[in-house]
Amino acid sequence: LPLDERLERRIIDGERTGLEADLDEALGSRDAIAIINDTLLSGMKTVGDLFGSGQMQLPFVLQSAEVMKAAVAHLEPHMEKSDGAGKGTIVLATVKGDVHDIGKNLVDIILSNNGYTVVNLGIKQPINAILDAAEQHNADAIGMSGLLVKSTVIMKDNLAEMLQRGMATRFPVLLGGAALTRSYVEDDLRDLYEGGEVHYARDAFEGLSLMDRVMT
Ligand code: B1M
Numbered sequence: 001l002p003l004d005e006r007l008e009r010r011i012i013d014g015e016r017t018g019l020e021a022d023l024d025e026a027l028g029s030r031d032a033i034a035i036i037n038d039t040l041l042s043g044m045k046t047v048g049d050l051f052g053s054g055q056m057q058l059p060f061v062l063q064s065a066e067v068m069k070a071a072v073a074h075l076e077p078h079m080e081k082s083d084g085a086g087k088g089t090i091v092l093a094t095v096k097g098d099v100h101d102i103g104k105n106l107v108d109i110i111l112s113n114n115g116y117t118v119v120n121l122g123i124k125q126p127i128n129a130i131l132d133a134a135e136q137h138n139a140d141a142i143g144m145s146g147l148l149v150k151s152t153v154i155m156k157d158n159l160a161e162m163l164q165r166g167m168a169t170r171f172p173v174l175l176g177g178a179a180l181t182r183s184y185v186e187d188d189l190r191d192l193y194e195g196g197e198v199h200y201a202r203d204a205f206e207g208l209s210l211m212d213r214v215m216t
Contacts, residue, residue: 003022003025003026004026004038004039006022007019007022007023007026007035007039007040007043007071008039008040008042008043008046009043010022010043010067010071011040011043011044011046011047011064011067011068011071012043012046012047012050012064013064014060014062014063014064014066014067015067016066016067016070019067019070019071019074020074023035023071023074023075026039027075027078031078031079031080032075032076032078032079033079033080035075036071036072036075036106037203040068040071040072043064043068044064044065044068044102047061047064048178065102068102069102069105072102072105072106072109076109079109079113080113081113081114082113082114082115083115085115086115086117087114087115087116087211087212087215088116088117088140088141088211088214088215089116089117089118089119089137089138089139089140089141090111090116090117090118090119090139090140090141090142090143090174090211091119091121091130091133091134091137091139091141091142091143092104092107092108092111092118092119092120092121092142092143092144092145093120093121093122093123093125093129093130093133093143093144093145094122094123094124094125094144094145094146094151095124095125095144095145095146095151095154095155095158096124096125096126096127096154097124097148097150097151097154098123098124098145098146098147098148098150098151098154099123099124100123100145100146100147100148100177101122101123101145103145103147103176103177103178103204104120104123104143104145104176105120106204107143107145107176107201107204107207108120109204110204110205110207110208111204111207111208111211114208116211117137119133119137119139121133127157127158127161127162130142130144130158131162131165131167134171139171140171140172140214140215141171141172141173141174141211141214142171142172142173142174143173143174143175143176143201143207144158144173144174144175144176145175145176145177146175146177146179146180147177147178147179148179149179151177151179152179152180152184155175155180155189156188156189156192159173159189159192159193159196159198160192162193162196163192163193163194163195163196168193168194168195168196169195169196171196172196172197172198172199172214173193173196173197173198173199174198174199174201174207174210174211174214175189175198175199175200175201176200176201176202176203176204176206176207180200181200182200182202184200185198185199185200186199186200197214199214
């Protein structure tokens with residue numbers, strides 16, 4: 001198989017042997033971000049489609065996720081880093097009840113590489129933990145990730161909780177994850193999040209440009 005297809009296949013099949021060598025070869029002609037966006041994520045999308053249609057069982061999805069994580073870890077040192085540190089602090093978490101963290105961790109990498117301090121709380125984080133960390137670290141923003149449809153409801157509850165506690169004006173919120181849509185965040189959630197700032201990030205790069213905007 002050609003290199004690109006081979007890499008995509010490794011994600012789909014959860015096959016790690018030879019992964020690093022293929023990634024190194026790919027780095028010869030493209031940058032790390034392009035390899036992730038154009039090739040690896042397309043493999044993950046196929047995994048999601050196969051799982052969604054019942055053609056792939058969960059343990060195999062997990063294997064694919066492990067290979068994806070290993071690939072990102074291998075590519076990370078090759079990513080461009082900006083010199084400017086200390087642009088601001090964001091507390092980042094996958095919301096309560098949700099274990100998906102590949103996207104969140106990509107956001108962490110992209111923001112960290114671009115001068116932000118990221119306090120990454122991990123997965124299944126209740127709003128209390130997120131708000132405690134935001135206060136403790138004097139965060140400039142809160143980022144929540146979630147891939148399950150039920151996580152979109154949790155995010156809504158989290159915003160309601162922030163409103164109720166009078167914290168909406170304090171922390172701008174960035175939301176991302178495959179189950180969200182732009183209109184859900186920018187129409188429905190914004191409507192209820194009166195006085196606060198809530199943004200939708202389609203991918204890690206939109207997350208970065210939103211952080212840049214929030215900080216100006
Ligand atoms: Co799960 N899973 N999974 N899964 N899984 C989905 C999300 C699903 C769509 C698959 C499907 O059915 N087609 C489906 C959800 C359906 C729904 O809610 N309606 C699903 C399901 C059902 C489940 C379980 C319930 C399965 C089960 O147990 N029966 C279970 C859930 C457990 C739980 O959370 N409580 C489960 C478990 C798992 C694994 C553990 C096996 C594994 C996760 C491993 C891990 O993350 N460590 C897994 C995986 C890998 C997937 C799919 C296949 C791939 C997700 C992924 O990593 N994508 C996924 C299918 C899909 O998404 N289409 C699926 C790559 C990643 C880079 O994308 O996270 O979207 P994503 O991030 C993007 C953007 O969304 C954005 O930036 C990234 C790109 O730059 N982004 C942000 C994300 N967060 C952001 C935050 C920001 C900004 C941007 O700012 C704060």
